[in-house]
Amino acid sequence: MLIMRSVPxxxxxxxxxxxxxxxxxxxxxxxxxSVRAIAAAAGVSPALVLHHFGSKxxxxxxxxxxxxxxxxxxxxxxxxxxxxxxxxxxxLADTERFRPSLDYLARTIVDGGETGARLxxxxxxxxxxxxxxxxxxxxxxxxxxxxxxxxxxxTHGLVPLVLERVLARSLGDTGLSSALIARxxxxxxELYTHGLYADSTVLDxxxxxxxxxxxxxxx
Amino acid sequence: MLIMRSVPxxxxxxxxxxxxxxxxxxxxxxxxxSVRAIAAAAGVSPALVLHHFGSKxxxxxxxxxxxxxxxxxxxxxxxxxxxxxxxxxxxLADTERFRPSLDYLARTIVDGGETGARLxxxxxxxxxxxxxxxxxxxxxxxxxxxxxxxxxxxTHGLVPLVLERVLARSLGDTGLSSALIARxxxxxxELYTHGLYADSTVLDxxxxxxxxxxxxxxx
DNA sequence: CGGATCACTGAACGATTGTTTAGTATGCTG
DNA sequence: CAGCATACTAAACAATCGTTCAGTGATCCG
Numbered sequence: 001m002l003i004m005r006s007v008p009x010x011x012x013x014x015x016x017x018x019x020x021x022x023x024x025x026x027x028x029x030x031x032x033x034s035v036r037a038i039a040a041a042a043g044v045s046p047a048l049v050l051h052h053f054g055s056k057x058x059x060x061x062x063x064x065x066x067x068x069x070x071x072x073x074x075x076x077x078x079x080x081x082x083x084x085x086x087x088x089x090x091x092l093a094d095t096e097r098f099r100p101s102l103d104y105l106a107r108t109i110v111d112g113g114e115t116g117a118r119l120x121x122x123x124x125x126x127x128x129x130x131x132x133x134x135x136x137x138x139x140x141x142x143x144x145x146x147x148x149x150x151x152x153x154x155t156h157g158l159v160p161l162v163l164e165r166v167l168a169r170s171l172g173d174t175g176l177s178s179a180l181i182a183r184x185x186x187x188x189x190e191l192y193t194h195g196l197y198a199d200s201t202v203l204d205x206x207x208x209x210x211x212x213x214x215x216x217x218x219x
Numbered sequence: 220m221l222i223m224r225s226v227p228x229x230x231x232x233x234x235x236x237x238x239x240x241x242x243x244x245x246x247x248x249x250x251x252x253s254v255r256a257i258a259a260a261a262g263v264s265p266a267l268v269l270h271h272f273g274s275k276x277x278x279x280x281x282x283x284x285x286x287x288x289x290x291x292x293x294x295x296x297x298x299x300x301x302x303x304x305x306x307x308x309x310x311l312a313d314t315e316r317f318r319p320s321l322d323y324l325a326r327t328i329v330d331g332g333e334t335g336a337r338l339x340x341x342x343x344x345x346x347x348x349x350x351x352x353x354x355x356x357x358x359x360x361x362x363x364x365x366x367x368x369x370x371x372x373x374t375h376g377l378v379p380l381v382l383e384r385v386l387a388r389s390l391g392d393t394g395l396s397s398a399l400i401a402r403x404x405x406x407x408x409e410l411y412t413h414g415l416y417a418d419s420t421v422l423d424x425x426x427x428x429x430x431x432x433x434x435x436x437x438x
Numbered sequence: 439c440g441g442a443t444c445a446c447t448g449a450a451c452g453a454t455t456g457t458t459t460a461g462t463a464t465g466c467t468g
Numbered sequence: 469c470a471g472c473a474t475a476c477t478a479a480a481c482a483a484t485c486g487t488t489c490a491g492t493g494a495t496c497c498g
Contacts, residue, residue, distance in 0.1 A: 013475075031250035035456060045477050047458085052475090056456065110329055112384025120385040141409075141417050149406040151389060153415065155382050159374045162381055165331025166339040171370060185425060187368040190360075193422040196372065196411040198360050203412040206404060232445075254486060264447050266488085271445090275486065 014052045016042040019100070022063050026103030030060060064115040067104055071119065084123040085157060092160060095177045106161045120154070127154045160184060233271045235261040238319070241282050245322030249279060283334040286323055290338065303342040304376060311379060314396045325380045339373070346373045379403060 011019070020041035024033040035056055039046040053059040069075055073082025088105075091098035109116040128150035134140040143149040160167065164177050171180065197203070230238070239260035243252040254275050258265040272278040288294055292301025307324075310317035328335040347369035353359040362368040379386065383396050390399065416422070 029248065029250060031248060034454075036454085046456090047478080048476055050457065106329075109385060110325075110381055112388070117385050117388040120382075121389040124389045138417055139420075140415055141413055143406055143409060145402065145406050147390065148402055149410070149415075151386060152378075152403060152406055152410065155378045155386065156375065158382065159371075159378070162329055163339075163374050163377065166328060166336050167370060167374065169331070169336040170340040170343045171366065183364065183367055184371060186429065187362055187364050187371055189422045189425050190362060191368070191371065191411075192415040193419050194360055195414040196359055196368075198357055200412045201358075203408045206408050210405065253484075255484085265486085266448080267446055269487065 013042070013044055013048060017044060017049050017052060017059070018062055018066055021059050022067065022104045023100035025060070025063060026100050026105075026107060029107060035059075063104065064108065067101060067108065068115065068119065070101060071105065083126050084119055085126060088157065088161060092181050093178060102161065102164075106164070109158060110162050120158075123154045123157070124151050127151075127157075156188070232261070232263055232267060236263060236268050236271060236278070237281060237285055240278050241286065241323045242319035244279070244282060245319050245324075245326060248326060254278075282323065283327065286320060286327065287334065287338065289320060290324065302345050303338055304345060307376065307380060311400050312397060321380065321383075325383075328377060329381050339377075342373045342376070343370045346370075346376075375407070 017038060021033070021038045024038055024041060035049050036046045038059070039049050042049075049059060050056075053062055071082070071084050071087045073087065091102050091105075095102060105119075109120055124147075128147055131140050131143075131146065131150055131153065135142050135146075160177070160181055164180070168177055168180055171183075236257060240252070240257045243257055243260060254268050255265045257278070258268050261268075268278065269275075272281055290301070290303050290306045292306060310321050310324075314321060324338075328339055343366075347366060350359050350362075350365065350369055350372065354361050354365075379396070379400055383399070387396055387399055390402075
């Protein structure tokens, strides 16, 4: 770990510590990152980290609420209203710049903890209301289970975030993930416009099968 | 960590160690699991773990190749040919039973390491050839980018695996993830049959926009 | 029977972990 | 200027980490 002071100088010490923590937690995970490594990356002593954040867990919570504020756009100019979807779109368009936040966000969501669940639930809520209004406008087809459809569409949006590494490696090692996102756009829109199947035989068969066993939710 | 010997007795010590490692690595991650915890769960001494597997990293590699064999179905009766898709379907139908393997597999894939990349690449290959034959048979619509479409469909299949926790929590805490999978089936088939959009205006707009800037791959 | 190999354990090793403590420097407030 | 809170560090703390070592039984082979 020869590289230190990887966070610029013109920030307060707590801010440098927080930025370094997000970068290292995102890159190596919480357990794989030591307080000493964070302190070195922020250019401070290990004791100062705990002086400002109480404990390593307290630092994680500070990073969580910071990333939530960053995702929801409660920073910078408070002019624009943001949410997870729009922020992710912005970040994925410049992965090199937002790499720390992207990695931290991905880990938070797949982790399934309180923060990840809150962010995902928010994304599903937004997706559901968006789909509802677009369905009313005739843009989107009605669904037999709007909540689950919203959840599915939401997860599809998270795919480039949480599966970026394996995706890139399975499509020739471009490594440039913004090009990957761009290449995903057209096939995704094709799928969302015409579906995958040429006709409705598979769906009809599944519908008939579910009609045959209607007691689905009661064990 | 009072609970130990969580792996049955009637297995060889290396097998018990490996099973305990898969369960703990899957539940808490590699860094979050100590050799001592694995040894306790397997009912052996910590030294025996390293005696059989050389190091903690060696144990991980053994778990990786074990899970690969398990996924590819190179075990039990060698009669049936399996792959990632069919194995995942079988495991997700009985999540309680296959919880350790499911969690370990999910972590391996999102980790993006060698094993995860190999498994995912295999899944994309299988999906691509399946889609190709079904396209030729008129079941599946042709795609403008078959490889990427296969990758997208593959990632959609991994969604319940890697996002199970947040998914369950955003749809009322059932916790029973097999019911979650069942509820996902119909909306997914609706999406794959009719698409999400009512008409092709969004796709047409995107296609026109990409025609306007055709120099996509050359930086 | 004798020797060797093997599975296995208890105890310890040094390194690293998160955290605490004592202390220094700085800058604000009265 | 005195007093005090704050930012910050060096050093050490106990605990845990992965790993090593010496040694014990048991099994097997000749």
